[in-house]
Amino acid sequence: MAFKVAEYKTDVHIDWCPGCGDFGITSALQQALAELEIEPHNVALFSGIGCSGKFPHYVNAYGIHTLHGRPLPFAIGCKLANPHLTVIAISGDGDGLGIGVGHFVNAGRRNVDITYIVANNGVYGLTKGQASPTLRLGLKTKSLPKPNINEGINPLLLAFASGYTFIARTYSYDVRHQVETFKQGILHRGLAYIDVLQGCPTYNDLWTKDWYMGRDHIDPETGKPQPRLYRLEDTDYDPVIPPEGLSKEEYEARVARFVQKALEWGDRIPIGVFWKDESVSTYEDRIRATAPTYLDLPPALRPICDEDGRPLTDIRKFLDELRVTG
Numbered sequence: 001m002a003f004k005v006a007e008y009k010t011d012v013h014i015d016w017c018p019g020c021g022d023f024g025i026t027s028a029l030q031q032a033l034a035e036l037e038i039e040p041h042n043v044a045l046f047s048g049i050g051c052s053g054k055f056p057h058y059v060n061a062y063g064i065h066t067l068h069g070r071p072l073p074f075a076i077g078c079k080l081a082n083p084h085l086t087v088i089a090i091s092g093d094g095d096g097l098g099i100g101v102g103h104f105v106n107a108g109r110r111n112v113d114i115t116y117i118v119a120n121n122g123v124y125g126l127t128k129g130q131a132s133p134t135l136r137l138g139l140k141t142k143s144l145p146k147p148n149i150n151e152g153i154n155p156l157l158l159a160f161a162s163g164y165t166f167i168a169r170t171y172s173y174d175v176r177h178q179v180e181t182f183k184q185g186i187l188h189r190g191l192a193y194i195d196v197l198q199g200c201p202t203y204n205d206l207w208t209k210d211w212y213m214g215r216d217h218i219d220p221e222t223g224k225p226q227p228r229l230y231r232l233e234d235t236d237y238d239p240v241i242p243p244e245g246l247s248k249e250e251y252e253a254r255v256a257r258f259v260q261k262a263l264e265w266g267d268r269i270p271i272g273v274f275w276k277d278e279s280v281s282t283y284e285d286r287i288r289a290t291a292p293t294y295l296d297l298p299p300a301l302r303p304i305c306d307e308d309g310r311p312l313t314d315i316r317k318f319l320d321e322l323r324v325t326g
């Protein structure tokens with residue numbers, strides 16, 4: 001069965017600002033799901049709060065607009081209850097790396113098979129452009145009265161340190177690159193982090209489309225702009241740790257190269273897949289090791305009542321045990 005992108009669209013009015021990078025992310029997510037032929041009713045999309053919180057309203061799937069910083073615990077709970085669903089969490093950088101950073105880190109320890117997309121625009125868009133945790137020290141966007149006095153978090157390094165087994169970066173105005181990156185993240189067995197360099201033309205006048213495309217960075221010989229973004233897939237960079245793992249020396253060399261690429265920022269900014277570790281068990285595998293029927297009968301698919309509608313569980317015994325007497 002062929003899937004059309006239109007099947008993943010909703011008719012809800014989109015109220016992002018003109019030129020917002022979130023349009024490209026939505027379109028790429030819809031295309032990725034269509035190309036992977038995942039039926040809308042098998043997708044659950046969780047967001048937090050912010051302009052990025054609105055994604056589930058615009059993608060035809062199960063959509064859950066949760067609390068500020070909390071899409072990950074909701075998404076993980078959903079996936080564990082029904083591991084047959086494709087579960088995607090989506091945040092802004094303020095949502096995911098500010099208030100939600102504890103969940104970001106702890107999710108890495110579990111390696112649940114979900115995809116986490118962060119629309120990284122360097123600002124808190126919905127609340128009028130305050131510096132977000134990814135904005136670097138000394139930078140001043142048009143919405144800040146003074147340069148940022150905090151150092152910025154590097155989300156790729158944090159994802160690696162936390163244990164994410166797939167780490168990628170893509171760009172909101174390059175829909176095709178996002179589609180390929182989202183597809184790889186969704187297909188990866190384990191926790192995928194995808195950082196999207198997202199344009200917020202209303203509040204971030206530093207990380208603009210023109211800046212990413214190097215329009216201020218003219219090649220003296222050709223007279224043409226030199227784009228800052230380049231694709232790792234156009235280089236000899238290999239992000240894959242195979243299922244059987246690597247020798248200690250090979251692994252450490254890969255880590256060193258990953259760190260080098262994750263730190264590269266300025267006139268050259270890599271996008272693409274930085275890390276793909278296929279050697280780590282998923283949380284679902286670990287549950288199955290102790291509960292072999294888990295995948296056949298996960299919690300959300302278990303019957304809760306008999307054919308007459310009577311509940312199959314009786315909590316009276318449990319309540320009796322808790323009762324405190326005399």
Ligand SMILES: Cc1ncc(C[n+]2csc(CCOP(=O)(O)OP(=O)(O)O)c2C)c(N)n1
Pocket residue numbers: 049050051052053068091092093094095096119121123124125126127132
């Ligand atoms: C507990 C709580 N604290 C603060 C807020 C206010 N608030 C709403 S959106 C937002 C920031 C969103 O920024 P970001 O995650 O970067 O998303 P963007 O709007 O840039 O997509 C904040 C602080 C809130 N809604 N809930």
Ligand code: SF4
Pocket residue numbers: 015016017019020021022051121125126199200201202203
């Ligand atoms: S404030 Fe920024 S992130 Fe929010 S809708 Fe406008 S351009 Fe997009």
